[in-house]
Amino acid sequence: MEQTIHLRVNGEAHELTVRPRRLLVDLLRYDLGLTGTKEGCSVGVCGACTVLLDGKNVASCILPAVMADGAEITTIEGLAQDGRLHPLQQAFIDYGGFQCGICTPGQIMAAKALLDTNPHPTEDEIKEWMMGNLCRCTGYYKILDSIKAAAGSEA
């Protein structure tokens, strides 16, 4: 049976009617057209679908949207402000933190959750936090460099 839920997505309020089986990743991509969030493994392991739910990084591929009712969601589309990229987005460009790009929205959202709670993480803290976001092409050093650079620029 369809249900009505309320979400704030990137600061904008939405009232949506969804079936309980609708996963948050599909609601974002198909109902709201926010295709920046990607789906990879579909079982919460790869991190491609990472979004922020009330500021915390979660896997949107295993979260029925009804369970997010009332929450504030931030996706990759919500980071740039007034036409300016977020420092993390700029750093991923400047430091070559992506190649094919499919894992990048998830990498950046996970890194944002990290810097929001710990603005100046050590290298080990970055590695520990980002462990759950897999990349199959660029490799991890440039992602690490990008996050370190962004942490510096936000200082």
Added chain:
Amino acid sequence: MIDFDYQAPTSLDEALSVLQQRGDDARVIAGGTALVILMKQRLVRPELVVSLRRVPELQRLAADNGTLHIGATVTHRAMETDAAVRQRWPLLAETFSRVATVRIRNMATVGGGIAHGDPNQDPPPALIALDARVRLRSSQGDREVPMQDFFLDYYETDIRPGEVLTEVVVPAQPAGAGWAYTKFLPRTADDYATVSVACVVSLEDGSNRCREARVALGSAGTTPIRAEAVEAALRGQELTPQRLREAAQQVEGLVDPISDFRGSSEYKREMAVVWTRRALEQAIERARSGS
């Protein structure tokens, strides 16, 4: 993904009454990290999913008179970061920090993980080593089950129809006791353990003699396993390297690991012995240094 109906009651009484009416057609959901995957894989097909996320009384994490009360929907991440847990139940803070990834720890709940009954999970051995109890409620009332008796078989627990796991109650970690959680991860850092060991060891004052030890293993059989034979081999004994080796050897006869892509049954049995000894060594070192 299968079709299902969804309700999010705002009180425990309301949740219990829905569960009683719908019986086997309903499943409880908390963080969803286990159940949603089982539903996607069509291994579980509930007609109704009852969420506990709006039940405030299940969200409480509090230390009262030295006893830790963990509400069923407290997240793994909260256990890892809570100041009181880190200070007074460091074994729990450490163990919960080793579960999967931050993203999953933000979603997965303490009660949900335990109710899932997967013997490969990290928290159950640590909770058994700390002598924790599970509180369950149905419309008939409350009951408590020691954590070590709660797991019956692979994905099977002592939760009865119509019951909800409300709380995990953990006594004080014994003062001056050493502790350890060792998780053998030969594949990836976010994997389930190939074998895991949690232990709490207290020494007689100023000596190298064991007063009390509690040891439990994960990924070593169809349920988490309390290693009482290891505990008995340590209690009252001088903790020489030889004694530790002999005590750890006792797990050989207690574990019954399955062969899978993390290793053969024989290999895991040997690793259970090795990692039990290493866990005991770490715990004893902590007890001696008072950290």
